[in-house]
Amino acid sequence: MNDTLGIILYFVIGLSWTVYVVQEMFITGSSALNLSVAKDDGERKQIQVASGLHFDGIEVWLVGSIALLFASFPLAFAEIFTHLYIPFFLLVYALIGRGLSIEFIYKMESKRWIRSMSIIWAVSSIAIMLILGIYLTNIFYGFPIGADGMEKGFGSIFNVTGISGGLLFVLTSLVAGAAWIKLSTSGELGDKAMAFVKKIGIIYTIPIMLLLVFMGFNNTEASIFIGELFTASPALFALPALTVIFAIHTTYYGYRGKAASTFRFALMTLAFFLITGFVGMYPYMLPSYIDTQYGITLFDAMALKNSLLVIVIAVGIFFPIIIFYQSWKYVRFTKKVNYNDE
Numbered sequence: 001m002n003d004t005l006g007i008i009l010y011f012v013i014g015l016s017w018t019v020y021v022v023q024e025m026f027i028t029g030s031s032a033l034n035l036s037v038a039k040d041d042g043e044r045k046q047i048q049v050a051s052g053l054h055f056d057g058i059e060v061w062l063v064g065s066i067a068l069l070f071a072s073f074p075l076a077f078a079e080i081f082t083h084l085y086i087p088f089f090l091l092v093y094a095l096i097g098r099g100l101s102i103e104f105i106y107k108m109e110s111k112r113w114i115r116s117m118s119i120i121w122a123v124s125s126i127a128i129m130l131i132l133g134i135y136l137t138n139i140f141y142g143f144p145i146g147a148d149g150m151e152k153g154f155g156s157i158f159n160v161t162g163i164s165g166g167l168l169f170v171l172t173s174l175v176a177g178a179a180w181i182k183l184s185t186s187g188e189l190g191d192k193a194m195a196f197v198k199k200i201g202i203i204y205t206i207p208i209m210l211l212l213v214f215m216g217f218n219n220t221e222a223s224i225f226i227g228e229l230f231t232a233s234p235a236l237f238a239l240p241a242l243t244v245i246f247a248i249h250t251t252y253y254g255y256r257g258k259a260a261s262t263f264r265f266a267l268m269t270l271a272f273f274l275i276t277g278f279v280g281m282y283p284y285m286l287p288s289y290i291d292t293q294y295g296i297t298l299f300d301a302m303a304l305k306n307s308l309l310v311i312v313i314a315v316g317i318f319f320p321i322i323i324f325y326q327s328w329k330y331v332r333f334t335k336k337v338n339y340n341d342e
Helices: 002-032 041-052 055-072 074-083 085-104 111-141 160-184 189-199 202-217 228-232 234-256 259-281 305-332
Strands: 284-286
Touching: 002 041, 002 055, 002 085, 002 111, 002 160, 002 259, 002 305, 041 085, 041 160, 041 189, 055 074, 055 305, 074 085, 074 284, 085 111, 111 160, 111 202, 111 259, 160 189, 160 202, 160 234, 160 259, 189 202, 189 234, 189 259, 202 234, 202 259, 228 234, 228 259, 234 259
Parallel strands: none
Antiparallel strands: none
């Protein structure tokens, strides 16, 4: 019973991360493009409104992911946040910067103020996806855990695979953000956004970065591709294969300028990337690329049975409410944002 509850919560955490990132990516991507594609404040307000309608509701999934990790797997939580507290503080600052800049960018009529807020808005948005990408890629890649715990500092996450994962998240979010601008705003702004990500070559890099990350995964003893579930069921290799296919489709439809298909396949690329990672690393919460025996499994890290039972019941009550609200929100706010809307 205890193991079953732990397994359920392991995959609930994976689901929470996936739902959060999929929603975050087009909000951060469109926000990051505000300096590049908006010719004036009227167009920037279109991006502001389209982003602001949704950004404040999605952090519940991030909070849920972290809270579930803390409550369900306290040992894993302690190891992660002890090792990575600096990147997580940077993520918090980026989230605060993004939120404040969206809310306060037009609270003063000073051009210097608006320009400063625009820069903070763009930079913090890119930082959010970069940090998330590096963190989640390293979760799947593994950490330098030895017999005496972590053997290196937080700088160890800035490896080739981790940085490639961060860039994958940033680039995919920019493409999804451009498509979101096209789908959610009226006028020529969306066309400029789609043309921008095509012109500077962002759309062509997504499959390349994804393959770099997958190659990095396969270079350690803790590779997700030789994990317990992939070994037991080779049919699961359809997950990474579909991730690559979706990345190629993102590039193809981005090149064709098809916003709806570009948006859909960009979201599916990162969603299946995360699903592949969480399925592949099972049952580890923290794999070790030094030696797999030092990795922390969910069975090592999980809380007591009664605690897990309460958490599962709470998830069963509150998660459907959150899903219903967010589904309603996307249905409710489907009207395109016009020039200079507030």
